Amino acid sequence: MEKTLKKVTTFAVVTNTFLAVIKIITGILFNSMAVLADGIDSSTDIITSIIVFLATRYSSKPPDKLHPYGHTKAENIGAKIISFIVFYAGISLLIESFLKLVKKEYILIPGFLPLFVTLISVLFKTILFIVEYRIGKKYNRSSLVAEALNMRNDIMLSTIVFLGVFLNKTGLAWMDPLVGILMSVIIIKVAFEIFSENAHLLLDGIHPEDEWIYDAILKVCKDCGKIKNPHKIRVRKIGINYDIDMDIEVEPNMTVKESHELTKCIKEKLINITNNKIYDVVIHVEPLENIEIEPYGIRGDYEKTNHTNNNNS
Template sequence: MSIIQSAETTGSERLLNRVAITAVVTNVVLAILKVSVGLIFRSMAVLADGIDTSTDILTSSTVLIATLISRRPPDKGHPYGHHKAENIGAKIISFVIFYAGVSLMFESLKRLITGDYVALEGALPLLAAALSVVGKTFLFTLEYSVGRKCKSQSMVAEAKNMRNDIFMSGLVFFGVAMNKLGLGWMDPLVGLLMSLMIIKVAWEVFEENLHDLMDGLREEEMWIYEKVFEACKKCGASNPHKVRVRKIGNKFDIDLDIEVREDMTVKDAHEITKCIKKVLSASKDIYDIVIHVEPEGNEEIEPYGLSTKDDVNGRKG
């Protein structure tokens, strides 16, 4: 791994692993409970909630696997490391969620159109929905806080799905309650509403990871360019240009060109690059920095990259 990375990374990865395992175990228990109750009582809403939780088991497992893969150090085939495994994991999660949402939507519509719904008996369906709300609230709080703390895109994505699950389980509780009051159609209707929300979450998770996989930055991350320009000015480098920043895992990988006096010695020019790296590396958000030195006034056709002439705050990555 890069020497810029600290030992703190290992602690974050271990924490992510523990949270992912906790999520898998909790979801297994909830899935078994809700699927069983849904099948026994023929409740479309409870069954749909159980199927959704079953997909959460897969997504939690995907987060765990992605985290384990991302821990692997750089090698000959992957000199930049394996950190994008988390972004790939988040993409897989989005497809799984989308499939579950579409499947639930068609089944719910079918039951509404054909009138295939029954009056639910007993308190177990209500109890299953209530336990789901409690369990999902616990997982959301845990995953969102840890995901933000460790800057894990895939765990934050799963937490957002969990947040949606809290509302859906509450909706299931309401639907079951209305069914028991004589409104039998509320059960498949709730299933339909749940499916639409699941599809919406799938799109949000998919869209949020587009930037990282395309080596771009979100608008709120563009501040890193200003930091680069400030470091160059502080260290005496001229005309920082062809500045390109991408994310590797949750850290920034920076490439840039600078200009120095043409009569400057190689040693002095190297000292300037060391100064820039030292200033930028004071932040824990930096993965690696590569600096190319050119003489002042150098003119050549450069590949795309930002410079001090660009409107950094107004440009999206």
């Protein structure tokens, strides 16, 4: 796996460097704001590729005394950094393109090299997107998926640049800075998508698409039998795996061995349901008090305390 990731990230850095150089040079030589902006965007991709390169390696380090849960969140941090870089590039491009359009600082672009360069960009970016997205999803590497999404954005940008340059050459000189503005809006949108995609994991939470795990936990508790009032259920992601904390109640006269068998039942069923994507399941066993308790988060303790106080009064 590590060799595959190394090859992908190295290929991304080399490809983005090549594309950035040819587009920036072409944009300067032919005075094209759209092509130059596309080149600048590719320059940010070089930085993001390097960040992904470093993050994927650091996140693969095994757990240690200071990091008992491992280093997988390094990839989420890397994705956050990528979102900030992409956002800055989008804002800078928006301002520059807007000023060009307002001041009417645009000309008809000479030659056909800018069109050819943008076609090359679309081709290579498409290859990069396919490779990075498939590998990122296969090994659940969030920073690699984040870069792939940015690459998908670049494909659209280069396509828009091609159309803008083409229309510019037909006599619509103002299309060049206008395309720059459209590109910047798309870039900023992608930056927000990358940021929000990783916010849940950095906050020790889960993505909305993983909410099904809570219903699965409650169902497992019911299927195992003799388990009452599962509560304080908390789930977070560590890499691709679920880390689960929860409390359950059992009959007060149940032996330690019997209650232990129930916790084993919960863990085994959760492992099967999640296709072995369980980092750990920590279950606290309590004596049954015949009080319905809110199953999620710390509200369970709050509800339980209130019921107990009411009964005592």
